[in-house]
Amino acid sequence: MEKVAVLGAGSWGTALAIVLADNGYDVSLWTYRKDQAEEINQTKRNDKYLDVDLPNNITAFHHLDLAVDGAKAIVIVVPTKAIREVCRKLKKYLPPSIPIIHATKGIEPNTLKRVSQLISEEIPNYPEKDVVVLSGPSHAEEVALRHPTTVTAASENQEYGKIAQNLFMNASFRVYTSTDVLGTELGGALKNIIALGAGISDGLGFGDNAKAALITRGLAEITRLGTKLGANPLSFLGLSGVGDLIVTCTSVHSRNWRAGNLIGKGKSLETVLEEMGMVVEGVRTVKAAYQFAKEEQVEMPITEGIYDVLFHKKTPKEVVEQLMKRDKREEMDDLAHLLYKRFSE
Numbered sequence: 001m002e003k004v005a006v007l008g009a010g011s012w013g014t015a016l017a018i019v020l021a022d023n024g025y026d027v028s029l030w031t032y033r034k035d036q037a038e039e040i041n042q043t044k045r046n047d048k049y050l051d052v053d054l055p056n057n058i059t060a061f062h063h064l065d066l067a068v069d070g071a072k073a074i075v076i077v078v079p080t081k082a083i084r085e086v087c088r089k090l091k092k093y094l095p096p097s098i099p100i101i102h103a104t105k106g107i108e109p110n111t112l113k114r115v116s117q118l119i120s121e122e123i124p125n126y127p128e129k130d131v132v133v134l135s136g137p138s139h140a141e142e143v144a145l146r147h148p149t150t151v152t153a154a155s156e157n158q159e160y161g162k163i164a165q166n167l168f169m170n171a172s173f174r175v176y177t178s179t180d181v182l183g184t185e186l187g188g189a190l191k192n193i194i195a196l197g198a199g200i201s202d203g204l205g206f207g208d209n210a211k212a213a214l215i216t217r218g219l220a221e222i223t224r225l226g227t228k229l230g231a232n233p234l235s236f237l238g239l240s241g242v243g244d245l246i247v248t249c250t251s252v253h254s255r256n257w258r259a260g261n262l263i264g265k266g267k268s269l270e271t272v273l274e275e276m277g278m279v280v281e282g283v284r285t286v287k288a289a290y291q292f293a294k295e296e297q298v299e300m301p302i303t304e305g306i307y308d309v310l311f312h313k314k315t316p317k318e319v320v321e322q323l324m325k326r327d328k329r330e331e332m333d334d335l336a337h338l339l340y341k342r343f344s345e
Contacts, residue, residue: 001026001057004167005071007086009036009060010278011049013077015140016103019173020075021055022146029060030067037062052144065093073099073167075134076119079279080106083115087122094123099160101132101153101167105188105244106281107288112295114185129156132164133181135188136239137247139254146172152239153177154184176239183235186226190303191245192282193289194218195256197306198249200316202257203264210320214302215249221300225289228296256282269310286310301326 002025006017009031017027031037040046040060044053061067068074068090078086083104100123104115113121120128136151143149153168153175155161165175178184194215201210222245223236235241248254259280262272273280290307293300305319 003028003071004073004075005030005068006075006077007064007067007090008077008079008082009033009040009046009049010077010079011140011144012103012138013075014046014050014054015138015143016075016077016134016168017058018052018055018144019168019170021057023167023170025057025167027055027058028067028071029058030064031060031062034062036060050140050144064089068093068095071095071098073101073163076100076102077104080104080108080115080118080281080284081279083108083118084122087119091123091125094126099132099163100126100130101134101160101164103134104281105135105185105192107186107189107285107292109284109287109291112288112292114182114189116181116185128181130160131155131181132157132160133184133188133240134164134168134175135184135244137243139247139251141253143173148172148174150174150176150239150243152184154179154181154240156181178235178238178240180232180235182229183226183231183233184240186229186231187222187236187238187241188244189281189285190222190225190289191218191241191248192256192280192285193303193306194222194245195248195254196260196263196280196282196286196310197302199254199257199260199262200264200306200309201260201320203261204316204320206320211249215245218249218302219245221302225292225296225298225300228298229292255280259283263309264316283310 004020004025005028006013007030009029017029020027037060102115116128116131132155138149138151153161153164161177165177169175197214198211227233259272286307289303308314
């Protein structure tokens with residue numbers, strides 16, 4: 001069997017390893033924790049993250065060099081904050097001319113760099129145009145159960161994009177291709193902010209009206225910033241945009257929704273993160289998007305409100321009142337302008 005290396009043995013990395021194993025690949029699943037690697041190999045389980053039995057053709061590794069040795073493709077599925085460190089180690093063992101696919105949804109605060117940029121920066125001989133982004137509405141828990149799931153593989157290198165499509169596509173996991181890496185990455189990252197807001201809304205007991213409005217106006221914010229940065233506005237109407245936004249804002253599987261829900265019920269951010277014990281990408285992404293909005297002079301009131309809740313200790317109810325009392329405006333003004341500008345150039 002051909003070998004594919006998956007770097008990151010959390011819930012999403014494990015779920016993608018299952019997809020690859022189902023497709024007949026010899027999957028090496030790397031984790032920085034030796035005890036986790038031993039548990040997976042001995043029990044064929046990764047119980048901290050997923051309640052499923054793992055296929056026999058998944059083997060866990062603690063040593064990165066052994067995990068990637070002989071691989072035909074590498075899939076990076078570690079948190080945004082670990083991307084740089086993992087790539088620094090990876091470049092010493094990276095085989096030549098091999099596709100790198102990442103499935104991490106985040107933006108680095110301060111630098112405001114996307115994950116494909118971080119990978120290229122830490123592996124200098126690997127240009128950003130060759131990185132493939134795998135993104136879309138895809139809860140790990142459902143992928144691991146082989147429930148129907150559809151995602152996008154985006155890369156400027158169309159050959160590598162098709163390789164990723166062929167690696168993952170099967171009867172329960174459908175993959176489309178795209179060349180809009182910027183839009184795909186921004187959609188996947190920024191939707192986590194809105195999911196925090198949706199969780200807060202549910203935690204406050206506001207119901208479906210409020211959440212529907214939040215999702216819709218959240219999509220407007222994501223499109224506004226993404227288009228200003230050069231993304232295709234139509235990408236935000238696709239799987240990595242509105243698709244991922246819907247699933248992350250409405251499901252109890254979503255870490256960002258769960259974190260927001262607990263905050264809406266009165267718990268502090270610090271308490272929530274401690275209780276969850278897993279990375280909540282939206283928290284870091286709020287910081288990055290808030291910086292982006294200021295630097296690019298893009299109006300993002302929902303993002304700013306959630307930033308105030310997380311880092312300025314404003315109460316969720318204060319922020320809701322602040323959002324509801326904003327100046328009157330036409331609903332389609334900004335989006336219509338963006339679309340017109342995009343397609344009249």
